[in-house]
Amino acid sequence: MEAIVKLQDIALNMHLEPAEETNFNPAPEVAPCGQVVTPRNSPGSPPAKMRRSAVAKQEALGISHAVMPGGKTMPMLKTLLTSACERNCYYCPFRAGRNYRRHTFQPEELAKAFMQLYRAGMVEGLFLSSGIIKGSVATQDRLLETAEILRQKYQFKGYLHLKVMPGAEKAQLRQAMTLADRLSVNLEAPNDRRLALLAPKKVFLEELVRPLQLIEQIRQEEPGHLGWNGRWPSTVSQFVVGAVGETDVEILSTTEYLTKQLHLKRVYFSPFSPIHDTPLENQPAENPMRKVRLYQTSFLFRDYDFGLEEMPFDQQGNLPLNIDPKLAWAEANLQHDPVELNRAERQDLLRVPGIGPKHSHTILNARRKGRLSELNHLRQLGIATKRLAPYVLLDGKRPSYQLPLKL
Numbered sequence: 001m002e003a004i005v006k007l008q009d010i011a012l013n014m015h016l017e018p019a020e021e022t023n024f025n026p027a028p029e030v031a032p033c034g035q036v037v038t039p040r041n042s043p044g045s046p047p048a049k050m051r052r053s054a055v056a057k058q059e060a061l062g063i064s065h066a067v068m069p070g071g072k073t074m075p076m077l078k079t080l081l082t083s084a085c086e087r088n089c090y091y092c093p094f095r096a097g098r099n100y101r102r103h104t105f106q107p108e109e110l111a112k113a114f115m116q117l118y119r120a121g122m123v124e125g126l127f128l129s130s131g132i133i134k135g136s137v138a139t140q141d142r143l144l145e146t147a148e149i150l151r152q153k154y155q156f157k158g159y160l161h162l163k164v165m166p167g168a169e170k171a172q173l174r175q176a177m178t179l180a181d182r183l184s185v186n187l188e189a190p191n192d193r194r195l196a197l198l199a200p201k202k203v204f205l206e207e208l209v210r211p212l213q214l215i216e217q218i219r220q221e222e223p224g225h226l227g228w229n230g231r232w233p234s235t236v237s238q239f240v241v242g243a244v245g246e247t248d249v250e251i252l253s254t255t256e257y258l259t260k261q262l263h264l265k266r267v268y269f270s271p272f273s274p275i276h277d278t279p280l281e282n283q284p285a286e287n288p289m290r291k292v293r294l295y296q297t298s299f300l301f302r303d304y305d306f307g308l309e310e311m312p313f314d315q316q317g318n319l320p321l322n323i324d325p326k327l328a329w330a331e332a333n334l335q336h337d338p339v340e341l342n343r344a345e346r347q348d349l350l351r352v353p354g355i356g357p358k359h360s361h362t363i364l365n366a367r368r369k370g371r372l373s374e375l376n377h378l379r380q381l382g383i384a385t386k387r388l389a390p391y392v393l394l395d396g397k398r399p400s401y402q403l404p405l406k407l
């Protein structure tokens with residue numbers, strides 16, 4: 001069968017594959033596994049006319065537009081080495097026993113098909129995953145073989161995001177780190193108890209967490225210049241949210257570990273959406289707002305030095321959906337103890353709503369040149385003041401402000 005037909009068939013379910021950025025369909029702004037989705041009318045999006053024809057063709061093949069770190073938009077082929085799988089994860093369209101047409105590529109065949117698209121200017125990057133056949137280790141070997149063919153035989157220097165199979169061996173991980181720009185291991189659930197309800201043939205610690213630990217170990221023990229392009233690849237993971245009753249505390253305690261201990265670049269939250277002919281087909285879809293609050297909190301861990309215990313969980317262990325978690329923290333902690341912008345350390349500035357890593361840097365720089373004594377001084381620095389005003393002091397005084405919206 002022609003490679004193009006296989007890609008098209010696999011693409012029919014790839015938007016459901018819990019692994020990667022999505023396409024031009026109305027979609028989450030941040031995709032499950034590593035890239036941010038291009039919003040419909042963002043500056044990086046192709047024009048509307050092009051979307052209707054060319055994009056329809058791209059989508060049919062599994063090509064989507066991802067926004068890379070730094071903001072560049074990249075057409076990326078998202079596909080599988082095989083859509084057959086011997087495992088039976090309850091949420092997955094590729095699970096064993098589900099009735100639909102499966103396809104398998106040989107490594108050379110897939111590499112060649114990708115390079116044809118690449119040379120035609122249709123794609124710049126590849127996300128490559130696979131169903132599991134003859135065990136994880138053999139499947140990982142085939143993924144590695146494909147990556148090697150691309151890098152060595154075809155001299156492909158572009159972006160490669162390679163999926164790590166559950167239980168991949170250390171030597172395989174190390175090899176993957178010399179070939180890929182990004183690696184991902186999807187945990188799917190925050191602990192072994194929840195995973196048993198979602199993917200009963202996966203083993204949480206040994207098969208999913210362990211590879212991420214080994215990748216971090218290699219990063220710490222060996223010099224980065226051994227990695228692809230002279231640096232070790234970034235790692236990401238993903239959770240399916242809302243399928244098996246897990247709480248935000250469960251998800252975020254594992255997220256905090258992944259972010260702070262294993263230095264994952266990003267953890268993705270994919271709200272559960274039922275798929276026909278799977279054991280969870282009658283389960284309701286998760287509220288997408290839950291994903292927003294989880295992302296906000298994960299960024300507070302990664303970039304703002306907040307800890308799990310500081311988050312505003314309710315008695316059931318979930319975040320309120322109606323307020324940004326940083327704003328909720330500030331309401332509880334800064335309203336009566338505002339931050340003096342002329343004296344605060346960087347980590348205290350970062351706790352103020354409306355001040356992120358960039359603005360904290362701007363404020364620290366500006367303080368070296370003079371006092372910040374009114375909101376206008378902040379506006380002149382390009383800092384919006386509506387959100388921060390209730391929680392700061394300027395030269396010992398509270399600035400006058402209007403109440404902000406709690407979004």
Ligand code: SF4
Pocket residue numbers: 085086087088089092093094095096130131132199
């Ligand atoms: S291992 Fe699970 S998630 Fe991965 S393709 Fe197979 S059934 Fe789907």
